[in-house]
Amino acid sequence: MNNPNRQMRKKQLTKTFLKNAFIDLILENNNVHSITISEITDRADFNRGTFYIHYQDKIDLLEELYQDAIEGIHQSIKKPYRNKAKVFLNGVIPSNKLLFEHIEKHKKLFKALDRIENNPDIYKRLELFLWNLFSKEIYIERETDAKETRYDIFLSFQVHATVGVIKYWIKKDFIFSTSIMSEQLTSFYSDKVIAMNFKNQNLD
Amino acid sequence: MNNPNRQMRKKQLTKTFLKNAFIDLILENNNVHSITISEITDRADFNRGTFYIHYQDKIDLLEELYQDAIEGIHQSIKKPYRNKAKVFLNGVIPSNKLLFEHIEKHKKLFKALDRIENNPDIYKRLELFLWNLFSKEIYIERETDAKETRYDIFLSFQVHATVGVIKYWIKKDFIFSTSIMSEQLTSFYSDKVIAMNFKNQNLD
DNA sequence: ATCACTTTGTTGAGTATTCAACATATTCAT
């Protein structure tokens, strides 16, 4: 039985090895720019030339780490919406639970990105992403949906609070469990949030 | 930094994936001959053609599993002799401890080979190997090294007792710890064995 | 025993990775 996607999977596997090597080196070195391509390929046990098949340079690889981080969060938040457009809340918001579980599963990635103090700030990216997600894809219904409350201001609160909690958790090296984190985060705004609407039903 | 051995390591890695897939299928299927090449390569996520680059057929792959098992045991027994020709015993025979630790580390391999009831019997092979090892490479010194005791008869006892204990352990699904196993095995003949001599010092 | 079906072993063309070599950049010590 032949599998036509195998070549793609093998390429992806190679990239994963390169990424993991890079993440490990960041966590050891604390300085992205002092890490050489050779170090990355040596660690991942590939020829240096192989790196350039997949990435233009170190920044290109780093950029993919950011995209992986954001996209992973995207998927974990969207997961409860498979097959249903609206998610009603009882206790912990399902997306929150999956969100923290996802981050913990990839804690090395997030820890590494947290260490990079420079220009591309993972938390700024996360704020931007969540803002877009909650304004375009997922709409949050609230008890106090009266005329005088402005959704954009509510989003500002929601997004910054969420990112702030995540940031604190990563900085504190994940000392709290995912359950505690999602319970706490949910409790912070559960008296206002009733349900979450997924606007595009055409995706799984 | 280029590493000229990388190509060899990559080939070895591919073979390891194929072997592990085969081992898993044996443990699931209980019948080597009903397992197809396609199943093996599918499980290991390789193209079927890749199999034939490394192995002639299923039997060839199986043969390598046997050799891996025997060679692994060989290495673990020989390990205490690095840099010294003679190992004196105090309590547990060092080789015994490493022997059981090695088997437990590769328990899936040994369990799979144990399942194969057919012609190539892993325990017969093990007996033959240990016999050769203890008659050619490692000499066992005993308290009662008098003229009237014949070393070949002693070896017969030693080898069959050792393999018998290993066999029981594997059949019982490794329910006893490696410490208990090596202690027990050592105690069975420690009153006779004083030291073990490694005959060829020229290997590390 | 026949026929459909699966497995086997092989082949050729295409892609991924390896390796050594090279010319440029960059880094670093003096």
Add this chain to the structure above:
DNA sequence: ATGAATATGTTGAATACTCAACAAAGTGAT
């Protein structure tokens, strides 16, 4: 500021793996 050493990016030839296709052998149901 200079020179030595290291890192970067690229190239061409070799090897490993992928994929689709094929003929031949084996399997299984009727």
